[in-house]
Amino acid sequence: MYIRMENSEKRRQRKNLRAVKELLSWVFCICGAVLMALLLRLFVFEMVRVDGPSMQPTLYKDQTVFVEKISSAGGKIERFDVVIVRYPNREGAFVKRVVGLPGDTVEIKNDGHLYINGERQEEPYLLEQLIIPGYDAYTVPEGCYFVMGDNRNNSLDSRSADVGAIAKEDVIGHALFVVWPLNQMKKI
Secondary structure, three states, rough: OHHHHHHHHHHHHHHHHHHHHHHHHHHHHHHHHHHHHHHHHHEEEEEEEEOOOOOOOOOOOEEEEEEEHHHHHHHOOOOEOOOEEOOOOOOEEEEEEEEEEEEEEEOOOOOEEEEEEEEEOOOOOEEEOOOOEEEEEOOOOEEEEEEEEHHHHEEEEEEEEOOOEEEEEEEEEEEEEEEEEEOOOEOO
8 A cells, every 4th residue: 555655646746747847838938928029029120109290191190100120220221211219308209201311411491392412302202391491401410310200390300409310329210111000001
């Protein structure tokens, strides 16, 4: 009888050990997945909801955009990219279009058109002409971008003295696609 109890006890201990190993396996797997998701969101991509009319007609309030972060971290932002940025001394993030790169001279003449380095830019994405045109020539500092909303008459952007040029490290990412609502999905 003693031998049977010993075998029964050993079997019970082995069974408990297997259950603990199985539980630990699940815990490690779930923790790894959560960690991977957090790292991807922190360094690779995220979804951002548009709030406000400043990017109309390109983007509208309550649309959700897919934002990749690798190109902004690598300094691969190009003129006319739509980006998500942080403003100095303000909470939250803002979606804007890069119009000026480091070293560019940005100007809005009295005809209401954008000029980069003296050349008039065609901007088919604009909602309307500026009601109050004119913005004196401004040279974008190194390591910064000049951003503007597509709805120029209703956009707080780099033209404002309390915003100014956006430092490279304040660019969160490059908006690529509208992903929500589904019937409005499109490439930006």
